[in-house]
Amino acid sequence: MPSKDKVDSAITSSDQKLVLSSLEPEQLAGLKKHPIPRRHLSGLEKFVMWSLRIYLLFMMVVVIYQVWASLH
């Protein structure tokens, strides 16, 4: 758990006790600076992600064309 000297200078000891007794460790703002390990992506997952990325890029071109066509 966080040591007592590792607190914001304006935080009182009662505040510290309150935080430690009422928050889950993962809820502490300071802990969130540490990234969660990356996951392994399967071939199927990569395929779906790339397909949808290409879909989105293609559709954005369609939208831009639609805007251009309506303005002309």
Add this chain to the structure above:
Amino acid sequence: MNLGPLSRITPQAVPQEDVVITHEDVDRAHDRVRVSSARAQRGAFSKFRLLWLLVGPGILVMLGENDGPSMISYAATGARFGIGFFIPFVILTFCMAIVVQEMTMRLGSATHRGHAELIFDRFGPFWGWFSMIDLGIGNFLTLITEFIAIRAGLGFFGVPPWAAVGSALVFLSLAVIMHRYWTWERTLLAIAVFNLVFVPVALLTHPNWHSVGSALVTWKPLPGGLTQDTLIIVLADIGATVTPWMLFFQQSATVDKGLTRKDIHLGRIDTVVGAALAATAAVATIIATAPLFAHHMTAENFQGAEFAQALQPLIGRFGAALFAIGIVEAGMVASVTISISSAYAFGEVARRPHSLNLPVAQGKAFYSVLFLCAATAGAIVLIPGLPLVYVILLVNVVAVLAMPPALVFLFMLANDREVMGDLVSPRWANILATGVVVFLTLAGLLFGISVIAPNVFAFLGGK
């Protein structure tokens, strides 16, 4: 202490002795003490108090998504197509929103991490930046449309554009200046409830309840068949209920509020109540403008306040003013929630403090992003000659197109046993979520076909 599933995969990486307790933690701890106290007590009042303490992100995200462009899309829907097809359709889209948003609430409660943070950590920066670019562009375009709505709504009362944009920025400042998530959430909830102002407007039009009931039960076909114009309205109505910023906002707000695994059941109620309130306002807006359809009034070129002006002969000055106020409220609330969703995402990705519990001195980057996004969007709206209505409809269409990739990240995270533990999505939720992804992708593809090969629609029986 109750350890979540993340503790299994992070202990080596996190030297907890280095963790600094902050004001953000203290404020959140105070909120959690009240939740624990309400949970420990028995009786109906305590249960209601617990629900009251835990609702917020779900209602705010749903009413926030009933934003300026959404309400204008619903108004355009009622005015151009009446109620037969679109009332049940809009209710269906809110059911989709519940399926999607429940996953974000569950993710936030289980991991205590924001959506952007999880995507970057679990999928890496390559996919993370794609996701951020989608969110950034979508949020910025949507913010512009919120200011368009505010400008149009206040324009009904004779407020000049610069004053309308200025007042929206002042409202945004007041909304976040409290530096306390709880106060911010309650204040915004109180204002967001004014979204229901469209209900009295609908009642003032003296709707034919038999027709409304019949529309709900029978789901009439699309008037005029499937055309490119109707498809844009269909997509705009879908984009009015499910958009990428909602995923990022509700998950981050759930984390900022401090919800835990124990709160998930009430988090679901929060999401469903929010969807029910937002669907009521959306259906009311369609009913309110349906008389314009019934009177064969041309509504193609109406903007936010022009719907109010068009309705004035039918519902009087008071009703029209209520409609304009509703458009302003929708834009104001959404400008706050969308700016905050951008600021949350920035903070999560840049590993900078990101919480509405932060004092300004500790959250300079968070608050700067929030105000910079809003101020830039507001300034763009003041450019003369902007095609406002078209921008509004297209923003909702773009939101629908950006949803499938965003939903796949959400789907994979909600099924990631390493971060979710036993809170991974059940089979029924996965089936529903897959259905939503397929539906949105097909809707987008249909739009693409309508642009590239419009004759296909004539072949299918449209115009």
